[in-house]
Amino acid sequence: MSTVAPPRPEAVPEIEPESNGLVASFNSVDTVLEAVRVLRSGGIERIDVHSPHPIHGLDDALGLKGSPLPWGAIAGAAIGLGSGIWMAWWMNAVDYPFIISGKPLFSIIPSLPIAFELAILFAAFAVFGGAIAFGGMPKLANQKFRIPSFARATDDRYVLAVDSRDKCFDLVGTRALLDEVGGEGVTDIPPVATSEKRIPRTVWMAAAVLCVLALVPAVLIAKARNSTSTKPRLSFVSDMDHQPKFKPQTTNSFFPDGRSMRPQVEGTVARDDLREDDQYYLGRNSGHGGLAANAAEKDSDGWVTAFPLTVDESLIRRGRERYQIFCATCHGQGGDGDGLVTLRALELEQGTWVKPTSLHAEPIRGQPVGRLFNSISNGVRKMPGYASQIPVRDRWGIVAYVRALQRTRAATSADVPSEILPNMRELN
Amino acid sequence: MATVTIADIDNTVIDPATRPGVMTGRNSPGSVTEQVASLAERSRPSTAWKAAFAISVSATLMFFSLVGYLIATGVGVWGNNAPVFWGWPIVNFVFWVGIGHAGTLISAILFLFRQNWRTSINRFAEAMTIFAVTCAGIFPAIHIGRVWFVYWLAPVPNSLAMWPNFRSPLLWDVFAVTAYATTSALFWYLGMLPDLATLRDRATTKLRRMAYGIAALGWNGSSQQWRLFEKAYLLLAALATPLVLSVHTIVSFDFATSQMPGWHTTIFPPYFVAGAVFSGFAMVITLMVPARAFFGLKNLVTLRHLENMCKVVLATGMMVGYAYGIEFFIAWYGGNQYEQFAFINRALGPYWWAYWTMVSCNVLAPQLFWFKGVRTTPWAMVAICVFVNVGMWFERFVITVTSLSRDFLPSSWGYFVPTPVDILMFLGSFGLFFTLFLLFCRYLPMVAMAEVKSVMPHGEAH
Numbered sequence: 001m002s003t004v005a006p007p008r009p010e011a012v013p014e015i016e017p018e019s020n021g022l023v024a025s026f027n028s029v030d031t032v033l034e035a036v037r038v039l040r041s042g043g044i045e046r047i048d049v050h051s052p053h054p055i056h057g058l059d060d061a062l063g064l065k066g067s068p069l070p071w072g073a074i075a076g077a078a079i080g081l082g083s084g085i086w087m088a089w090w091m092n093a094v095d096y097p098f099i100i101s102g103k104p105l106f107s108i109i110p111s112l113p114i115a116f117e118l119a120i121l122f123a124a125f126a127v128f129g130g131a132i133a134f135g136g137m138p139k140l141a142n143q144k145f146r147i148p149s150f151a152r153a154t155d156d157r158y159v160l161a162v163d164s165r166d167k168c169f170d171l172v173g174t175r176a177l178l179d180e181v182g183g184e185g186v187t188d189i190p191p192v193a194t195s196e197k198r199i200p201r202t203v204w205m206a207a208a209v210l211c212v213l214a215l216v217p218a219v220l221i222a223k224a225r226n227s228t229s230t231k232p233r234l235s236f237v238s239d240m241d242h243q244p245k246f247k248p249q250t251t252n253s254f255f256p257d258g259r260s261m262r263p264q265v266e267g268t269v270a271r272d273d274l275r276e277d278d279q280y281y282l283g284r285n286s287g288h289g290g291l292a293a294n295a296a297e298k299d300s301d302g303w304v305t306a307f308p309l310t311v312d313e314s315l316i317r318r319g320r321e322r323y324q325i326f327c328a329t330c331h332g333q334g335g336d337g338d339g340l341v342t343l344r345a346l347e348l349e350q351g352t353w354v355k356p357t358s359l360h361a362e363p364i365r366g367q368p369v370g371r372l373f374n375s376i377s378n379g380v381r382k383m384p385g386y387a388s389q390i391p392v393r394d395r396w397g398i399v400a401y402v403r404a405l406q407r408t409r410a411a412t413s414a415d416v417p418s419e420i421l422p423n424m425r426e427l428n
Numbered sequence: 429m430a431t432v433t434i435a436d437i438d439n440t441v442i443d444p445a446t447r448p449g450v451m452t453g454r455n456s457p458g459s460v461t462e463q464v465a466s467l468a469e470r471s472r473p474s475t476a477w478k479a480a481f482a483i484s485v486s487a488t489l490m491f492f493s494l495v496g497y498l499i500a501t502g503v504g505v506w507g508n509n510a511p512v513f514w515g516w517p518i519v520n521f522v523f524w525v526g527i528g529h530a531g532t533l534i535s536a537i538l539f540l541f542r543q544n545w546r547t548s549i550n551r552f553a554e555a556m557t558i559f560a561v562t563c564a565g566i567f568p569a570i571h572i573g574r575v576w577f578v579y580w581l582a583p584v585p586n587s588l589a590m591w592p593n594f595r596s597p598l599l600w601d602v603f604a605v606t607a608y609a610t611t612s613a614l615f616w617y618l619g620m621l622p623d624l625a626t627l628r629d630r631a632t633t634k635l636r637r638m639a640y641g642i643a644a645l646g647w648n649g650s651s652q653q654w655r656l657f658e659k660a661y662l663l664l665a666a667l668a669t670p671l672v673l674s675v676h677t678i679v680s681f682d683f684a685t686s687q688m689p690g691w692h693t694t695i696f697p698p699y700f701v702a703g704a705v706f707s708g709f710a711m712v713i714t715l716m717v718p719a720r721a722f723f724g725l726k727n728l729v730t731l732r733h734l735e736n737m738c739k740v741v742l743a744t745g746m747m748v749g750y751a752y753g754i755e756f757f758i759a760w761y762g763g764n765q766y767e768q769f770a771f772i773n774r775a776l777g778p779y780w781w782a783y784w785t786m787v788s789c790n791v792l793a794p795q796l797f798w799f800k801g802v803r804t805t806p807w808a809m810v811a812i813c814v815f816v817n818v819g820m821w822f823e824r825f826v827i828t829v830t831s832l833s834r835d836f837l838p839s840s841w842g843y844f845v846p847t848p849v850d851i852l853m854f855l856g857s858f859g860l861f862f863t864l865f866l867l868f869c870r871y872l873p874m875v876a877m878a879e880v881k882s883v884m885p886h887g888e889a890h
Contacts, residue, residue, distance in 0.1 A: 048650045048651055048652070049650070049651045050648055050649040050650050050651075051649050051651075051654065052457055052461070052622070052626070052649060052877075052878060052881055053457070053622075053654075053878045053879070053881040053882035054654040054655075054657065054658050054878075054882055055651070055654070058651050058654075059651065059655055062651055064651060064652065064655055067655065067656065067659045069656065069659045069660055069663055070659075070663065073663050073667070084603075087583055087591075087594065088594035088595075091583060091591035091592070091594065092591060092593065092594045092595070095589075095591065096589065096590055096591045098591075098593050098594075098595070100593075100595060103595075110594065110595040111594060113597075113600040113603070113604065113674070113678055113681070114594060114599070114600055114603045116670075116674060117600070117603040117604050117606075117607040117671070117674065117678075118603065118607065120607055120611060120667050120668075120670065120671045120674075121606075121607040121610060121611060123663075123667050124610070124611040124614050124615075124664055124667050124668075125610075125614070127660045127663045127664055127667070128614045128617075128618055128660065128664070130656070130660065131618065131656040131657060131659070131660035132645065134652075134656050135647075135650075135652060135653040135656045135657070136646070136650075136652070136653070137645040137646050137647065137653075138645035138646050139645075139646040140641055140642065140645070140646045141646070142646060142648055144648060145648070150629075151629035151630070152629070153629075153648065153649050154461075154622065154625045154626040154628075154629045154647075154648075154649055155457070155458060155461045155626060155629065155630070156456065156457035156458035156461060156881075159649075161650075225587075236576075237574070237576050
């Protein structure tokens, strides 16, 4: 193995690539360490040893020291810890406050488990990433891999490599030196040939096109999320949208009458359905028909003229509140038939809107309370009924409030108790 | 090694004059490479491997079909029902995650304590960890019911503008198990890089060279790479050590932070960690003994390794036994009648059989490890360790089910009965575990070659 490479012809520079350096194999840790010492004492600095396992004492021999990894670990841990605590605070106390048994929205101790786990995780990423990146990985192609004997550097040989860029490197002299210190199979590291196969342009183009295409679905999804659509949403998992249950007004072959909805069992009264007091529940005196009777009937049809419950301030206040919720949209706050819905409907001039009757119109003022109650419950001509939205007591409250409203238009200062009169404006 | 000493043959005998070797017989870097790498290089697997693989793959398929059935039908296919809403899936989760503790423990803690003997077994144990954590992770994920919303567990911005609850131990658990699985995988992979490079450099076919080449990321064993590798390995070990302790601690918080009698105890974190190490080591032994015989690794994974692991099992088994005792003591000493009832109910109530299975497998069975004869007889260890694993499954069953089935309100007490789906899924998870394991044995370096080489005596020419 002591043959010196013969001088190569100068004439054809393309096929006479320079050497990238030399490698030599050693079969024990001691011999390779010794070789490193000899080379370094000869002034050669750019030495690397490729070994199947870490060699202790090599770092000193090669003069390597310091490592950025612990700093990476500290930085990773700090970021992890910080982001854990930040998430617990921002996500649960600021952006979406989680109220749990009146405990403070944020406190340090319960944030610690996650902050701790993230600290470890991020530090581990930093350490792993650092080891890979500073170790020059991933780098799948390496000129040294082209040397057959180099394969044993991961098996049982210690391969010493000298870089040709070293200022003391000289192909012949270094080669001789390596032979001298007992290196076996001293070989050139082949340089990267310019004629190496390169990835063709078309492949790059295709990859670029694919990358752009890969963005299309993401862009479409983003667009769909940020725009409105009149079509029903696509649901891949229908969750509880479709349930095997019987809905009202559907047919059902199970029962002889073919209906899903079951009639009340004879002789029973459903909870809250015992409505014996016609005056209270219907607003009319007994014996004048049930719910089926409609509001077209005349005043003489037995309407209740006195409230079938005690009217006190709280009832009227409740009535006012309900009136403002349920009636004012159409009838207006003052009952003049100028609610916002009405105004808007008239503005649109579609011709289908019937202006709500003013509650101060003479016929309405003269109606008995029972009839007003019935109008709310079952509706009147174009006006829908509110029995299903407003409980009975609240309906009476509204009637009382309507009565109060009506009264205001015809009232004089004589109707107001004298002690309130001076500061009536401030009353509410 | 000019003369053969007693430690070359039986390294369980401690001769004070010499330190027992990590390996037996004559080994050299080259022989280690040959022995380990050739296992991953066989062109066709043995019949035994094929048979084992066929069985475990079928079980895996069954597992995933059942998961599909569960998702399509709903969690009603399990026996979970009022009052036991945490049935077998959570028991299985804790069981598997516990098993997944030995790997990182062996890798990290024993590494920090410079226990060189770990080098022969750590790769194997780490692989086991990762596969066990994989099995563990599936159970809570499918247990949530509407699996397609599993991303709600992560703090991802969503259309509900809602975030997960950071004060819930269940969320801590999500983070702990994720961090653990990721860090263990990084640790495992980093440690494997040099060995993957060895397989790359020995590859005889282009496909193998490409596959191992990509996996090895271009590792070339330069002094710079080794320096970083050693530093990174040490740091990862230092990070993984508190991590491994924290993970089962947080798993125990799932129980301990609730008000449930039998769960609401401060002993849970250490008790769970000890139990995890206990079951993990038992699982390593259960797998290691047949593997070392089957793959001819007896000189690398020596009796001394097994004996050391048996000692760990014995020690942690007694810690677990101590915890069982203390739980009873505190229930009495604490004077809380619900707590007292919960424990009397465990031992004497309708689940007495589970409780006493747990105690006999976990506390009594490992006592046999006091005898050196037992500690050095492979089949005996496997038998005991199988008992330990059965016992540890029952431990989780006892904790989860006995407490839930009889809590504060006697009118809502119930008796939990698993469905066939429960049972088959648990068996199926073993299929997944063994499938991954057999693939590992077939394609990856089972023993950390580079590490073994670094702890063998150097300097002689080979």
